[in-house]
Amino acid sequence: MDLKQLRAFVTVAETGNVTRASTLLNLVQPAVSRQLRLLEEDMGTEFFDRSRHGMQLTASGKTMLEYARRILDEVARAKAEIQPVEGPVSGIVSIGLLASTSDVLATLLAGEVAKRYPHIRLRLTIGYAGHLQDWLQAGDVDAALLYGQKETSALHVKPLLEESLWAVAAPSAMLSRKRPLTLARVARELFILPAAPQGLRAVIEHAATEAGVTLQVFAETNALSVQKELVAQGHGWTILPAVGVTQEVARRTLSAAPLISPALKRTIVLAAPASRQATAPVRCVVEVLLDCVKSTFESGRWPDARWLG
Structure with missing residues (x-):
C-alpha cells in the first residue's frame, strides 16, 4: 500500500467514476485502475461494485474510505508542520x-x-x-x-463562555426576552427535542427532573434546522441557546424567552486532543x-x- 493507491482510491470513491478521477489525478485511466487493483489485492478484498453506472463502494470500501482519508490528512498535516519556517502557513x-x-x-x-x-x-x-x-x-x-x-x-x-438556554416557540406564542418563563409553565406545551443521548437533551431532562416537571415530547430530531422548522410551523416548543435562534427571532419566524426557575445554562469550551500535537x-x-x-x-x-x- 502506498499514498498513490490511497489517493486514487479516495478520488474514485468521491467521483464514482474512473474517468473523472483520472482527470483530477492527471493520470491515464489504466494507471488509476491499476492503483485500485493493487490496493484491493494488498487488502484482500474488493472496495467497489463495478458496473456501467459507475463505481459504488462496497461495505469494505466504505470502511476503507474513512481510514484512507485520515491517512492522507495526517500526511498533509505532517508536511505542513515540517515546511520551512519562512514559507506561508498551509495545510x-x-x-x-x-x-x-x-x-x-x-x-x-x-x-x-x-x-x-x-x-x-x-x-x-x-x-x-x-x-x-x-x-x-x-x-x-x-x-x-x-x-x-x-x-x-x-x-x-x-x-x-457560559450561555443561557431559552424557550423557543412559533411567532404566535409571542415569547419575549422581556418576559422570562418558568420551566413549569413551559412544560405545559408539546416539545420538539434532540434525540437522546445528545448532551442538550440531557441538560433539559435533568433540569425538568430537578423542577419536578415532565416534558411532553411530540417529536425528536438530530437536525437543528428541522427542529426549528417544526417549531416555526407550530408543532411544538423547544429549548435552545439564545445564539441558536438569534436570526430567526430577528426575522420573526420564531419567538423566544429566557427560562427561570430554574435558569438553564451551558458552558461552551474549546477542545483539542491531548494525544496529538x-x-x-x-x-x-x-x-x-x-x-x-x-x-x-x-x-x-x-x-x-x-x-x-
Whole structure:
C-alpha cells in the first residue's frame, strides 16, 4: 500500500467514476485502475461494485474510505508542520462547530481564515456535542467547540463562555426576552427535542427532573434546522441557546424567552486532543476561532452569555 493507491482510491470513491478521477489525478485511466487493483489485492478484498453506472463502494470500501482519508490528512498535516519556517502557513484544518453556533461563526471563521491564512484549506464540520467529541477523539477534526466538557487525559479543554438556554416557540406564542418563563409553565406545551443521548437533551431532562416537571415530547430530531422548522410551523416548543435562534427571532419566524426557575445554562469550551500535537496550521486556525468567538460575544451577537475565556 502506498499514498498513490490511497489517493486514487479516495478520488474514485468521491467521483464514482474512473474517468473523472483520472482527470483530477492527471493520470491515464489504466494507471488509476491499476492503483485500485493493487490496493484491493494488498487488502484482500474488493472496495467497489463495478458496473456501467459507475463505481459504488462496497461495505469494505466504505470502511476503507474513512481510514484512507485520515491517512492522507495526517500526511498533509505532517508536511505542513515540517515546511520551512519562512514559507506561508498551509495545510488542511478541520474544525467542529456546534449546530447552534454555526449561524454566527461559520461564515465569520471562514472569511477570517481566508484573509489571514489564504494557503490553509478549512474544513467545517457541524454537529451536536456528542458527535463532535467522537470525531475529535477519532482524529476526524482537529479542534471543536463543545459544551460542558471537562479536562480529561484525552482532551485539552479551554472554557470560553457560559450561555443561557431559552424557550423557543412559533411567532404566535409571542415569547419575549422581556418576559422570562418558568420551566413549569413551559412544560405545559408539546416539545420538539434532540434525540437522546445528545448532551442538550440531557441538560433539559435533568433540569425538568430537578423542577419536578415532565416534558411532553411530540417529536425528536438530530437536525437543528428541522427542529426549528417544526417549531416555526407550530408543532411544538423547544429549548435552545439564545445564539441558536438569534436570526430567526430577528426575522420573526420564531419567538423566544429566557427560562427561570430554574435558569438553564451551558458552558461552551474549546477542545483539542491531548494525544496529538497541534500543527502550525491548526494553531493558527484555533487562534482565529477564539478571536471570532470573542468578537461575536463583544458585539452582542451572542446574547445572554457571560465571557469566561
